[in-house]
Amino acid sequence: MTTEAALTTADLRLLAEAGGAAPSLHNSQPWRFRPTADRLGLEVHADRSRAVPAADPEGRALYVSIGAALFNLRVAADRLGRDTTVRLLPAGAGAQPCAVLDLSAPARTPRPFGADLYPAIARRHSSRQPFTNRDVPERLVADLMLAARDEDVTLTLLEEHGVRRVLDLTSEAEARIAADVTREAETRRWLRLEPSYDGIPLAALGSHDRDARIPMRGFAGHPPRYATPAERFEALPQLATLTTHLDGQADWLRTGQALERVWLLATVHGLQACVLHQAVEIPDIRWRLRDPADGPAHVQLVLRVGYGPPGTASPRRPVEDVLDPSAG
Numbered sequence: 001m002t003t004e005a006a007l008t009t010a011d012l013r014l015l016a017e018a019g020g021a022a023p024s025l026h027n028s029q030p031w032r033f034r035p036t037a038d039r040l041g042l043e044v045h046a047d048r049s050r051a052v053p054a055a056d057p058e059g060r061a062l063y064v065s066i067g068a069a070l071f072n073l074r075v076a077a078d079r080l081g082r083d084t085t086v087r088l089l090p091a092g093a094g095a096q097p098c099a100v101l102d103l104s105a106p107a108r109t110p111r112p113f114g115a116d117l118y119p120a121i122a123r124r125h126s127s128r129q130p131f132t133n134r135d136v137p138e139r140l141v142a143d144l145m146l147a148a149r150d151e152d153v154t155l156t157l158l159e160e161h162g163v164r165r166v167l168d169l170t171s172e173a174e175a176r177i178a179a180d181v182t183r184e185a186e187t188r189r190w191l192r193l194e195p196s197y198d199g200i201p202l203a204a205l206g207s208h209d210r211d212a213r214i215p216m217r218g219f220a221g222h223p224p225r226y227a228t229p230a231e232r233f234e235a236l237p238q239l240a241t242l243t244t245h246l247d248g249q250a251d252w253l254r255t256g257q258a259l260e261r262v263w264l265l266a267t268v269h270g271l272q273a274c275v276l277h278q279a280v281e282i283p284d285i286r287w288r289l290r291d292p293a294d295g296p297a298h299v300q301l302v303l304r305v306g307y308g309p310p311g312t313a314s315p316r317r318p319v320e321d322v323l324d325p326s327a328g
């Protein structure tokens with residue numbers, strides 16, 4: 001059954017605003033949305049002018065970010081009363097579009113994601129502040145794992161030894177990144193640092209004491225605000241990994257969808273989260289992130305979750321910049 005109702009300009013704007021609110025590496029927002037010729041669907045394109053090549057030479061984080069936008073589009077389509085059928089990489093790896101959403105069918109019951117995730121799209125922000133020591137309840141962890149699994153991605157909440165291993169590797173990665181002038185210059189460009197930050201190594205703006213704090217790279221706010229070195233973080237952060245069996249563009253798009261699905265569900269339940277990406281940006285450290293007990297899984301992302309102060313909204317590109325008014 002189809003609705004036969006073409007997407008209106010208002011529908012397209014609602015979709016693009018939702019897609020554009022997704023998390024992305026360095027808030028690079030590397031996406032473009034374009035209606036299909038019949039206006040019963042939407043294409044999602046990579047905006048390669050917004051790639052971050054020093055930190056992300058393969059484009060892995062770019063596809064993860066686009067995947068997160070794609071998930072928001074699915075949630076927004078449900079809000080519009082439309083079911084979504086997604087085709088990832090319909091023209092093959094490396095080709096555009098990255099995904100095509102067929103929105104021609106009416107929404108099904110039961111609704112696709114359990115909870116209504118739409119209000120959480122605007123409420124979700126990275127929170128890089130210290131969290132409390134309150135554990136995420138096991139029942140909620142199980143729901144987050146199921147949410148990721150629905151997207152063909154495995155979410156694992158790490159045990160204490162795993163958390164300490166990942167924090168050590170993140171600190172090691174952070175130090176290597178800080179010593180790489182090309183990467184540091186690229187990060188500065190994206191963070192649009194105020195002149196007062198010039199000359200200060202980014203690493204020094206984060207926090208490094210592994211006993212009390214987390215190697216945190218902060219990108220929120222305008223200008224960006226950093227967790228000050230004096231702030232104390234939770235005794236043992238709750239870290240989760242997102243892993244996939246394979247490591248191609250489709251897996252990265254799935255990871256992004258799982259990331260956003262988990263993050264929105266966490267937001268609905270009052271949890272805060274942020275990404276710790278440094279360790280997956282350096283191939284040999286990324287390899288060591290794997291828990292050998294998990295077999296040949298590829299770690300795509302490390303997510304810190306917990307209860308604490310919400311993050312603040314970070315800037316987004318205007319809808320006109322990310323939405324093509326008609327099919328190309």
Ligand SMILES: Cc1cc2nc3c(=O)[nH]c(=O)nc-3n(C[C@H](O)[C@H](O)[C@H](O)COP(=O)(O)O)c2cc1C
Pocket residue numbers: 021022023024025026027061062064065068124125126127128216217218219220274275276277278311312313314
């Ligand atoms: C692939 C990817 C990598 C990211 N890496 C980091 C990171 O290392 N540290 C961090 O604090 N935030 C990281 N983020 C979060 C972004 O900085 C954040 O989503 C962006 O600044 C927009 O802010 P928001 O999440 O509050 O909407 C990452 C996000 C994605 C999708």
